[in-house]
Amino acid sequence: MSRLWRCAFLTMDNTEGWSIDSDLAIAPLQTLGWQVEIVPWRCLRADWAAFDGVYVGTPWDYPEDPQGFLRALQRIAASGTVLANPISLLRWNLEKTYLRDLESRGAAIVPTMWLDSLDENTLAGLHDALSAERVIVKPVISTNATNTFLLDRCIAPATRETLLATFSKSACMAQPFVSAIQNEGEYSLFYIGGEMSHAIRKIPKPADFRVQEEHGAGIHAVTVDMK
Structure with missing residues (x-):
């Protein structure tokens, strides 16, 4: 009898409201001799060494605790199982600052301002600094367009208040809005x-x-x- 291979698909504790289709891969993998288990990345009881491979599938709430997510990946990698993708690549991709690395290697990216935080003065000068009538501001670590703002030059007071509260102590990035x-x-x-x-x-x-x-x-x- 041939050996049954075991694979874990990393996900979130609560997937309600998310569009997730990784289950489409389960049946094809089964025909290839793989047993797939869906495991939340926060699960501390998981025996990662019992799996032949762990696929980083839909752990899209990691911006809530990026360091905790990295620690979970480190535990998986340390177990000796195969982590897809490698933890070095996942760590690099965790923050959108990977765009700076791509730019340094010759890739064309949308002009970007990298900000450790956002205050009134910086916000007031964003459009001029980026030579844009409309600007996107979003977290450096984010998924699903969470806390992503599209700003015209005239910013509504409620939006301004939310924006400054969101990024007063949090790194963000600003780019000209690409209307295409x-x-x-x-x-x-x-x-x-x-x-x-x-x-x-x-x-x-x-x-x-x-x-x-x-x-x-x-x-x-x-x-x-x-x-």
Whole structure:
């Protein structure tokens, strides 16, 4: 009898309100001899060494406790099981400051201001500093467009108050708003084993800019010309 391989899919304690489709991979993996278990990353009782591999699937609440999330990944890696992706890559990708590294290697990124915090004076000068009529401000560590603000030059008092309270002691980033996101959308390219597997296009719902399904965006399979 052939050996049954065990794989854990990392997720959250509470997935209510999230669009999660990693269960689509379970049946195909079973045909290949894999038993899949869904395990919250906060689970302290998990015996990670009992798994042949751990896939970082949908742990999208990690911005609530990024250091705790990293400690969980370190425990998994220390158990000797295979962690996908490697912890060095996951740590690098945890903060959006990875964009600075990509830029230093020649990649074109949207002009970005990196801020340790946000105060009235900095907020007042954002649009001029970025030469933009509309600006996006978001946390350096975030998922699902949480605490992401689209700001015109005239900022409503309630929005200003929320914005300053959110980032008074928290790092954030500011970028000119790229209006093409509202009609062209955003492309995600998926690489497996160093080779592109497939791509999707995420288009916000009308009058929105957020490209996540949780906010009503549409997800479409596309073919991408890599030439």
